[in-house]
Amino acid sequence: xxxxxxxxxxxxxxxxxxxxxxxxxxxxxxxxxxxxxxxxxxxxxxxxxxxxxxxxxxxxxxxxxxxxxxxxxxxxxxxxxxxxxxxxxxxxxxxxxxxxxxxxxxxxxxxxxxxxxxxxxxxxxxxxxxxxxxxxxxxxxxxxxxxxxxxxxxxxxxxxxxxxxxxxxxxxxxxxxxxxxxxxxxxxxxxxxxxxxxxxxxxxxxxxxxxxxxxxxxxxxxxxxxxxxxxxxxxxxxxxxxxxxxxxxxxxxxxxxxxxxxxxxxxxxxxxxxxxxxxxxxxxxxxxxxxxxxxxxxxxxxxxxxxxxxxxxxxxxxxxxxxxxxxxxxxxxxxxxxxxxxxxxxxxxxxxxxxxxxxxxxxxxxxxxxxxxxxxxxxxxxxxxxxxxxxxxxxxxxxxxxxxxxxx
Amino acid sequence: xxxxxxxxxxxxxxxxxxxxxxxxxxxxxxxxxxxxxxxxxxxxxxxxxxxxxxxxxxxxxxxxxxxxxxxxxxxxxxxxxxxxxxxxxxxxxxxxxxxxxxxxxxxxxxxxxxxxxxxxxxxxxxxxxxxxxxxxxxxxxxxxxxxxxxxxxxxxxxxxxxxxxxxxxxxxxxxxxxxxxxxxxxxxxxxxxxxxxxxxxxxxxxxxxxxxxxxxxxxxxxxxxxxxxxxxxxxxxxxxxxxxxxxxxxxxxxxxx
Numbered sequence: 001x002x003x004x005x006x007x008x009x010x011x012x013x014x015x016x017x018x019x020x021x022x023x024x025x026x027x028x029x030x031x032x033x034x035x036x037x038x039x040x041x042x043x044x045x046x047x048x049x050x051x052x053x054x055x056x057x058x059x060x061x062x063x064x065x066x067x068x069x070x071x072x073x074x075x076x077x078x079x080x081x082x083x084x085x086x087x088x089x090x091x092x093x094x095x096x097x098x099x100x101x102x103x104x105x106x107x108x109x110x111x112x113x114x115x116x117x118x119x120x121x122x123x124x125x126x127x128x129x130x131x132x133x134x135x136x137x138x139x140x141x142x143x144x145x146x147x148x149x150x151x152x153x154x155x156x157x158x159x160x161x162x163x164x165x166x167x168x169x170x171x172x173x174x175x176x177x178x179x180x181x182x183x184x185x186x187x188x189x190x191x192x193x194x195x196x197x198x199x200x201x202x203x204x205x206x207x208x209x210x211x212x213x214x215x216x217x218x219x220x221x222x223x224x225x226x227x228x229x230x231x232x233x234x235x236x237x238x239x240x241x242x243x244x245x246x247x248x249x250x251x252x253x254x255x256x257x258x259x260x261x262x263x264x265x266x267x268x269x270x271x272x273x274x275x276x277x278x279x280x281x282x283x284x285x286x287x288x289x290x291x292x293x294x295x296x297x298x299x300x301x302x303x304x305x306x307x308x309x310x311x312x313x314x315x316x317x318x319x320x321x322x323x324x325x326x327x328x329x330x331x332x333x334x335x336x337x338x339x340x341x342x343x344x345x346x347x348x349x350x351x352x353x354x355x356x357x358x359x360x361x362x363x364x365x366x367x368x369x370x371x372x373x374x375x376x377x378x379x380x381x382x383x384x385x386x387x388x389x390x391x392x393x394x395x396x397x398x399x400x401x402x403x404x405x406x407x408x
Numbered sequence: 409x410x411x412x413x414x415x416x417x418x419x420x421x422x423x424x425x426x427x428x429x430x431x432x433x434x435x436x437x438x439x440x441x442x443x444x445x446x447x448x449x450x451x452x453x454x455x456x457x458x459x460x461x462x463x464x465x466x467x468x469x470x471x472x473x474x475x476x477x478x479x480x481x482x483x484x485x486x487x488x489x490x491x492x493x494x495x496x497x498x499x500x501x502x503x504x505x506x507x508x509x510x511x512x513x514x515x516x517x518x519x520x521x522x523x524x525x526x527x528x529x530x531x532x533x534x535x536x537x538x539x540x541x542x543x544x545x546x547x548x549x550x551x552x553x554x555x556x557x558x559x560x561x562x563x564x565x566x567x568x569x570x571x572x573x574x575x576x577x578x579x580x581x582x583x584x585x586x587x588x589x590x591x592x593x594x595x596x597x598x599x600x601x602x603x604x605x606x607x608x609x610x611x612x613x614x615x616x617x618x619x620x621x622x623x624x625x626x627x628x629x630x631x632x633x634x635x636x637x638x639x640x641x642x643x644x645x646x647x648x649x650x651x652x653x654x655x656x657x658x659x660x661x662x663x664x665x
Contacts, residue, residue: 026573026574073506074503074505075659076658076659090506092504096500096505101429102425110415110418110419113415116415119414
């Protein structure tokens with residue numbers, strides 16, 4: 001059985017003002033330092049007992065990946081110690097050491113050797129590895145013939161061919177299709193039943209609650225909370241909500257999507273916000289919460305007819321709901337240059353958990369696009385999180401009152 | 409490290425497979441290249457151009473002189489060159505996986521030695537066939553290669569560490585190796601150099617090694633051990649320095665890559 005002890009673990013990266021500074025430091029006879037330290041993890045301490053399953057959560061950049069890399073011995077800590085008892089296996093990134101020109105079987109041997117297995121071990125485990133990956137006759141084809149899902153399946157299968165004492169898993173590990181995700185998750189769960197100590201980074205609330213005994217919240221490189229998964233998840237959600245309210249970023253593009261703004265410019269959106277019921281700007285809201293979409297428009301020319309419309313889209317860009325001032329029978333006429341108009345749309349966020357974006361259109365009429373003053377994709381991005389409702393599936397919250405009648 | 413012997417051997421084999429993948433003649437190319445080289449240096453230089461080595465008898469003496477120097481220099485240069493790019497080439501492994509990092513130089517050494525063995529083996533066969541085999545003194549090659557590999561690996565790893573932080577290292581080392589080749593009496597005999605140059609020559613570690621090889625194969629006598637011993641001590645020093653440098657900087661290497 002494996003255990004982990006982490007004491008005052010800190011990591012700082014050296015940041016050089018220029019490339020030349022790095023060279024100067026390397027060659028400086030007296031060892032003068034030209035770098036500054038950027039701390040990404042500061043004085044983190046915790047224990048993971050044998051057979052325990054612990055999750056780490058935190059926003060991007062909180063230091064989770066750095067922590068995992070130090071636990072596995074890839075990255076050296078700047079200070080502090082990591083002690084592991086038992087054999088450690090890490091699923092940080094799959095397919096390391098795979099080469100496209102070699103067959104699946106050759107790559108399995110290579111990847112296994114990289115994990116320190118002997119050829120006999122690998123040969124013995126080969127049938128089981130091939131069976132679990134479910135790639136059939138492709139096993140003897142070069143890897144470049146594989147789909148990315150097949151490669152990932154094979155990689156996962158090798159990486160987990162032997163049950164380690166301690167398994168360290170990164171969140172990015174959603175392998176292949178839903179069926180295989182289940183299968184891989186099952187394998188990890190079975191390891192746990194057989195006594196493997198688990199250390200997992202995840203965002204998936206369901207996974208965390210299903211598998212973890214304890215959770216650790218990292219925030220800005222510090223251990224912000226350690227405790228039951230529920231308590232830590234609640235604090236995490238509150239933390240992101242708080243962070244989003246204090247720093248509102250306009251025209252933000254979520255997950256690298258490109259925002260498109262087009263139009264003639266006679267009217268422009270000067271500000272757009274999502275407000276909670278107390279009028280505070282938010283970017284995360286609860287399922288079913290009362291929210292307000294506030295749009296401020298600046299008028300740059302005299303406009304006889306004006307219509308504002310918006311569309312809420314899911315993360316794939318599919319329309320969820322849209323309306324406009326014409327449909328709501330609010331004619332806006334004879335606008336003067338220099339005017340400022342505030343629009344407020346109050347509604348209940350009866351949406352499923354997930355990311356949503358708002359597209360705003362400023363036009364002259366409902367049915368025509370010839371006077372397109374401004375069209376703004378991804379004008380606002382917000383997240384719906386299920387804080388308090390029962391679990392449900394889908395992108396709309398259509399909570400029913402359930403009656404069950406049984407008839408003889 | 410011992411547990412990873414399979415990885416080391418597998419990687420060496422894979423390098424060969426990758427290099428000759430898709431070629432009909434496959435690994436035979438590893439033999440054809442040095443064969444062509446031996447042919448050019450011996451038959452063309454010695455027979456056609458009638459180039460003679462001053463003070464040496466035998467039709468093939470200049471060709472043998474060239475091969476003795478070039479085959480062994482090739483081992484040195486290839487080891488240094490692969491050593492200096494060793495961390496950059498394996499950045500992905502170093503960043504994503506926890507494994508004994510010192511397996512990487514072992515893989516480099518294994519690959520270059522295997523490559524060298526092919527060329528060197530062919531060279532020996534050629535000597536046997538033409539009746540120029542030096543006899544028992546050929547065993548002196550073994551300690552020479554050990555010293556040379558220690559020197560080349562030490563130099564290669566040290567350059568490899570610098571190259572992570574300063575990419576110019578890789579470019580510079582390629583240039584320096586070219587100058588170094590011509591600064592070592594491989595193509596020409598040291599006797600043609602003016603005296604002042606010859607006195608500087610003893611500072612060149614490769615001069616001692618290459619001269620020793622030439623002594624074995626051209627003069628067919630045991631090499632001058634004093635110079636080799638000196639280079640051996642120097643090589644141990646370089647190797648220890650490189651190991652220390654690597655151990656000190658390995659964390660930063662992973663951060664920087």
